[in-house]
Amino acid sequence: MKSYDVVIIGAGVVGAAIARELSRYKLSIAILEKEEEPAFGVSKSNSGIIHPGTQNPAHSLKGKLCVQGNLLIRKVSQELGLDFKEIGELIVAFNEEEISRLQELKREAEILGVPKVKLVDKNWLRVNEPNLNSQAIAALYAPTAGIISPYRLVYALCENALKNGVEMYTNTKAENIIRNDDYFEVHTPKGIFKAKYIINATGLFADEVSKMAGISDFRIRPRKGEEFILDKKRENVTNHLIFPLPSKISKGVLIIKTADGNPMVGPTAEDVEDKEDVSTTEEGCRKIFDLARKLVPFINESDVIAYFAGLRPVALKDGLRPAGEDFIIRYEDDVPGFINVAGIQSPGLTASPAIALMVCDILKNKGLALIKKDAFYSERKKPLHLFSIPFSETKKLIEQDADYGDIVCRCELVSAKEIKDAILSGATTLDGIKFRTRAQAGRCHGSFCTTRLMKIVSEQTGKPLTEITKRGKGSEIVKGTVYS
Ligand SMILES: Cc1cc2nc3c(=O)[nH]c(=O)nc-3n(C[C@H](O)[C@H](O)[C@H](O)COP(=O)(O)OP(=O)(O)OC[C@H]3O[C@@H](n4cnc5c(N)ncnc54)[C@H](O)[C@@H]3O)c2cc1C
Numbered sequence: 462m463k464s465y466d467v468v469i470i471g472a473g474v475v476g477a478a479i480a481r482e483l484s485r486y487k488l489s490i491a492i493l494e495k496e497e498e499p500a501f502g503v504s505k506s507n508s509g510i511i512h513p514g515t516q517n518p519a520h521s522l523k524g525k526l527c528v529q530g531n532l533l534i535r536k537v538s539q540e541l542g543l544d545f546k547e548i549g550e551l552i553v554a555f556n557e558e559e560i561s562r563l564q565e566l567k568r569e570a571e572i573l574g575v576p577k578v579k580l581v582d583k584n585w586l587r588v589n590e591p592n593l594n595s596q597a598i599a600a601l602y603a604p605t606a607g608i609i610s611p612y613r614l615v616y617a618l619c620e621n622a623l624k625n626g627v628e629m630y631t632n633t634k635a636e637n638i639i640r641n642d643d644y645f646e647v648h649t650p651k652g653i654f655k656a657k658y659i660i661n662a663t664g665l666f667a668d669e670v671s672k673m674a675g676i677s678d679f680r681i682r683p684r685k686g687e688e689f690i691l692d693k694k695r696e697n698v699t700n701h702l703i704f705p706l707p708s709k710i711s712k713g714v715l716i717i718k719t720a721d722g723n724p725m726v727g728p729t730a731e732d733v734e735d736k737e738d739v740s741t742t743e744e745g746c747r748k749i750f751d752l753a754r755k756l757v758p759f760i761n762e763s764d765v766i767a768y769f770a771g772l773r774p775v776a777l778k779d780g781l782r783p784a785g786e787d788f789i790i791r792y793e794d795d796v797p798g799f800i801n802v803a804g805i806q807s808p809g810l811t812a813s814p815a816i817a818l819m820v821c822d823i824l825k826n827k828g829l830a831l832i833k834k835d836a837f838y839s840e841r842k843k844p845l846h847l848f849s850i851p852f853s854e855t856k857k858l859i860e861q862d863a864d865y866g867d868i869v870c871r872c873e874l875v876s877a878k879e880i881k882d883a884i885l886s887g888a889t890t891l892d893g894i895k896f897r898t899r900a901q902a903g904r905c906h907g908s909f910c911t912t913r914l915m916k917i918v919s920e921q922t923g924k925p926l927t928e929i930t931k932r933g934k935g936s937e938i939v940k941g942t943v944y945s
Pocket of ligand 1: 470471472473474475476493494495496499500501502503504505506507508509510511512633634635636662663664665666670685686687688728770771772773805806807808809810811812
């Protein structure tokens with residue numbers, strides 16, 4: 462039985478951010494993840510927006526943590542070599558009634574402390590967002606909105622936490638939790654993990670894990686969001702993130718700029734029961750493009766190169782009533798040592814560094830000694846991506862290492878060296894490689910590079926080709942060898 466001060470269950474952005482934050486202190490920490498790699502849950506299927514905090518009720522916990530997270534993510538990105546881009550958002554109004562709604566949103570944002578929000582008029586919009594529907598008459602401008610690669614954020618947080626001593630166990634599902642006098646046992650297929658404190662950061666499954674510990678006053682109901690990714694040639698279709706007025710349950714269908722250049726439209730917001738249902742639909746596509754065209758008329762379905770759906774983990778109180786659509790982050794006094802971090806729907810990606818600080822505070826207030834380590838490695842070397850450097854630099858790199866000249870993914874310009882580096886940093890599946898390097902994320906979706914990628918993974922890890930998977934057990938790609 463392995464023994465830890467803290468066991469974090471779930472390696473999405475929330476678990477990863479908490480792990481990194483706690484790794485500053487003299488603690489033994491393990492993070493358990495049921496999937497083959499981190500970031501395979503909600504954290505891989507979202508819009509990648511670092512929200513400024515404009516569309517959260519004033520005084521909500523998620524609003525407060527969003528504003529803090531937006532500030533903190535800048536430092537985290539700098540330390541971990543991530544590309545965060547501050548591009549600003551516009552919430553657009555088409556009539557006078559909508560302008561008064563913008564004024565309300567502005568007031569709420571100011572109460573939450575969102576910096577520099579202002580109303581802009583039609584003339585401003587013509588100059589700064591020329592492709593916007595000419596019927597738009599005003600917008601709420603929040604310049605601190607930004608974009609980031611959501612999975613690269615998770616991988617960077619995990620890598621840095623591991624460098625600072627956290628132990629990570631993947632393919633390790635928490636199946637049961639037993640509370641003894643002053644410690645817990647987390648039962649998994651890989652054995653029992655003993656912990657003084659447990660942090661439940663399991664996204665869509667937070668209700669089930671909480672129940673294992675004896676707390677069952679909330680239920681997680683997924684809210685599906687379908688998103689459609691457009692060709693990079695449309696990269697500059699807008700200059701900002703474009704939002705309609707939000708509804709009670711969602712921010713509406715947006716025109717999104719992404720960290721990798723492809724614009725995206727979506728997401729829908731549909732309550733579903735199945736926690737594994739990430740299907741997309743023709744109806745969803747139609748709905749999204751109809752709404753997107755109201756914002757930017759020449760957005761077109763023919764530019765779609767890929768699509769996905771993500772599930773927002775919405776918490777329902779007593780299993781029935783919406784818990785105010787807010788996050789549930791609390792120490793469970795009835796089960797001392799157990800902390801729930803649940804209902805982390807949007808803006809959970811943005812809020813993650815602030816959630817991590819809040820969890821550290823809870824632990825400290827409940828008696829865990831947080832003593833700083835003599836050495837905490839805050840920095841991570843920025844991984845190199847050929848697609849983001851000038852050709853003159855690429856030439857120099859090839860002179861140093863010929864693998865940089867061996868282009869594996871032609872759509873996204875990813876070299877054999879980047880693939881090998883991704884494997885060295887922990888990728889074990891083809892999706893893990895895609896999320897880290899973008900190989901297979903272009904127009905051909907891996908038609909050209911999948912076999913080559915499999916060969917590289919096999920050579921680097923010693924795994925036979927039949928064991929190489931898309932995203933873990935059950936998603937093997939080839940069955941065996943055909944002899945002629
Ligand atoms: C369509 C959509 C768009 C969004 N857009 C944005 C956005 O633009 N900006 C923003 O800030 N937020 C956005 N969000 C919200 C954001 O994605 C989530 O808040 C965030 O990813 C939640 O992270 P998490 O770590 O709590 O959950 P997850 O990423 O799901 O992590 C939980 C992990 O726990 C693991 N797990 C579950 N059960 C167990 C178990 N029993 N044992 C071990 N491991 C287990 C899972 O496999 C998973 O890896 C969006 C969400 C959706 C769905």
